[in-house]
Amino acid sequence: MRYLTAILFSLAVAFAAFPASAAKIDDQFQAWLKTDLWPEAKSRGISQKTFDAAFAGVSPNLKLPDLVMPGTKPKTPQKQHQAEFGSPGSYFAPIGNVTAGGRSRAGQYAKTLAAIEKRYGVPGEVVLAIWGRESGFGTAKIPYNAFEVLGTKAFMATRKEMFRKEVLAALEIVQRGLADPGQMKSSWAGALGQPQFLPTSFLKHAVDFDGDGHPDIWNSVPDTLASIANYLVNYGWVKGRDWGFEVTVPDSVTCSLEGPDQGKKISQWTAMGIARIGGKLFPANELKAEGFLLMPAGRSGPAFIVTPNFYVLKEYNMSDLYALFIGHAADRIAHGDKGFSGAWGKVGGLYRSDVAAMQRGLEKAGYDVGSADGLPGFKTRRSIGVWQAKNGRAATCYPDKGLVEAMR
Template sequence: MFERLPPYFIALAISLTANPTSANSFTVAVTQNTTAEAPQVSAVKPQNFTQWRTALRHEAIQEGIDAKLFDQAFTGLTPDRSVIAADQNQPEFSRPVWEYLDSAVSSWRVARGKSLLAEHAKTLRAIEQRYQVEPSVLVAVWGMESGFGQNIGKHNVIRSLATLAYEGRRSAFWRTQLLAALHILQEGDTNVKGMLGSWAGAMGQTQFMPGTYRQFAVDFDGDGRRDIWNSSADALASAANYLNRSDWTLGQPWGFEVKLPTAHFDYALADGHLKKTISQWQALGVQPRDKNDSYRLSQQYATLILPSGHQGPAFLLLDNFRSILKYNNSTSYALAIGLLSDALDGNYRAPAAWPKHEAMLSRTERTELQTLLNQLGFDSGKPDGIIGINTRQAVRSFQKTHNLPADGYPNATLLKKVRTAAQQQSR
C-alpha cells in the first residue's frame, strides 16, 4: 500500500535482525487499579505483556501521561501478530530504481496531483507564503506518502507501537515513539480510534512517526487540532514545516539530470558526497541533459550520483535534495519526489535509458559480494546485504584494480567478476 517506509525508519528497518517471540507471551489483562504502587522498570524483559504494560504505565505517568488516558488506550489491547510478521519479514530492497521511479511518476499520480494542485491552490499558496516550500513539492510528498490521503493505513498506532516496543528489537526506539503517541492523545489532536497508520506506526496523510509529529505537525486550518489524518491543510502544512526546518530553499531546484563525458571520466567522483560547484562540474564535462537555467546556479554546490551505475542516467543534486533526504533517507525516494514535482510543474522528461538488462542482486547475493570483497582485501565492512558507503568504496577499489569503470555500483556482472577473482586467489 505504501510507496516507502516512514521518515526516520528506512535505515532502521533494513538493519533489523530476526528475534521471534514466543506465542505464549501474548496474553494481556489490563489493570484498572490506578492507585497501586507501580513496579520499577526492570533491566530484564518481563515474561509477559501484562508485566511489560504495567512497567510502561508507570513510566508514562512519570512523563505526565494521565493514568485514565493510558488505561483507555490499552483497554483490551494485545500484541498484533501481523505487525511482528511484517517486522520480521522486511523486503530485500532489491527493486530496481527505474521501477520505483516509473511508479512514482505514473500517469495516474501526475494527473491526480495536477488536479489537486488546482483544487487546493489557495491553501497551497498560503502554505508556501508561510513555510517557503513550493506547492508542487508538497503535493509530490503527499502523493508518495499516502496516495494523496487515500492510503493512510488502518493499524491502531498504539497497538502497533506497543507490539514493536514489547517484542524486543529496537525496543528503546519503539518505546520512545509509543510514549510520543500517548502524548499526542493527551494533547487532544486525535483519539485512539482516529490514530491510524501503518504497521510501523507512521501516521496520517504525511506518514509522520509520533516523534516527528510532535516536532513538526501544525494546525493550519485553525480548528485547534493538528489533524494530519483528516485535514489536507494540516497535512500539507506539516510537510512544509518539516522541509522548511530541514533547510529547504524556495526557488532552488532539487537537482537535474546531466550528461557525462563519453571518455576518460572518473566515475569515482559520482559518490553522492563529493561537492563541487556546478561550474566546476561543467569544467569536467558534466553538462545538463536539457537546456535549463543552471547557469544562474553556477556557484551552487552539488553532488553527482549514478543511481544505476555508469550505464544509466546521472544527476547533479543540490541542497534541496538533501532536505528531502531528511524527510526520508532514501536516494530513490528523494529522486521520486524531485521528478514528480517536476512533472506536476510540467517540466518532466523521462530520464535517459536505464540498464534494464543488468540483473539486480538479491540480499543473499549482496552478502556474498561483501564477503568475497573482504576476502580479496577490499574492506566492505560486516557482510549484511546492505549496500552502504563502505561497500560502494570497496566495489570502487575492486573496479579500479581491474580497470573497470569505478562507479561503485554492484550488479550481477560485477558479482561474477568478483567471484572469478576470488576463485583465482584461492588457487
C-alpha cells in the first residue's frame, strides 16, 4: 500500500509539474513573439493589427512532432522504424481511393479541368491525382490554426529557420487581404488548404481561377485545381510529355545507372535492351527526348524510364514514391485501374539508424550517398549497386541486413 501511495504521489507531482512547464514555455513563446518575430515581421511590412490578430489566443502546441523543448538538444531515436522503410509496395495501398475519386470528379469538373489544361498544359488526371492524395479531394479535415502550428515550429522545431520563413509568409497572406486569420487552417505540418501548400508556396503559386478576385484554396475547387497546375508549371512541367513508363531492365543493364543526372535519350535506353511492359512502343516524340532510369526498390521492384515531368511531380513532395504514386494514379484515372506489372519484393524492414550507418560506411569508402540520413534515395541505391558489383555480389541497389553488417 505504501508502494502504491508512493507511485500515486510521484504521478501527481509529474502531472502537476507539466502545466507549470507548459506555462513557462508559453511565457517564453510570448516573449519570442514580441521581441524576436514581431520586429522582423514589422520590417517586412506587417502591421501590428495583423500580427496581433494572427496570434490572438495562440499558445505553443506541444503535441506537434519534431519539437525541441527550450534548453534541450534535438534527439533522433537511434532505432526509428517507420512505414517508409518497409516494402515500397505498401505505399500504394490507398491508390484505389484516389483513382476512384479522381474518375468520378473527372466528369464533374470536366469543363474546369479542360480550361486548366488549355491554360497550363497539365493533364487533368495529374491535377486530380494530387488533389486526391493531398486532401482526399477536399474531404480531409484541416483543423489546425496555421499560426499556432507555424509559430510553434518556428519557435521550437528541429527546422526553425524553415518554419520562420513560413510563418512570416502566412502573415503576409493576411496582410495582403488574401485570407483572414480565421481562414488560415492547416495540417499539423502547417500546409494550407486542399492542395496543401505551405504559405510560401501559396504566395508563389495560388491563383484565382473562379474569377471572384482572390485565390481560395480552402473552399474553391477551380482555384485549388488551377493552383496545383500552376505549381507544376512553375517548376518546369513540359507540356506534351508523359511522366514516365514502366519498363523491363535486362541484367546486362546495371541498376547503378539510376538517377536524374544520368539521363539518356529514350532511344538509347531502348538500344540497351530496356523495353516497355507488354511490348508497347514508346511514343515517337518520347524516343527523341531524354529519360531517366528509376528503380525505387532496386532489383526488387518495378522499374521505370521517367521524364523530367517526374521530377516536377517530385517537387510537390521530395520522395520518389510520392511522384510515382501521383504518376501511376493519374494513369489509372485516365485509363482504368491496372497495377504495375512488376511486383514489389520484400525489401525494407530496416531501422533508419541501420540505413544511416550503412550510408556512413559507404561514404568512408568514397561513395556519394547524398546524405547519411537513413533514407535510401537514388544516390544511395546506385552507390550500393556499384559497391556490390566491385565486391563480387549481385547488384540489387537496395539496402539489406547483409549490406548493413558489411559496412559496420
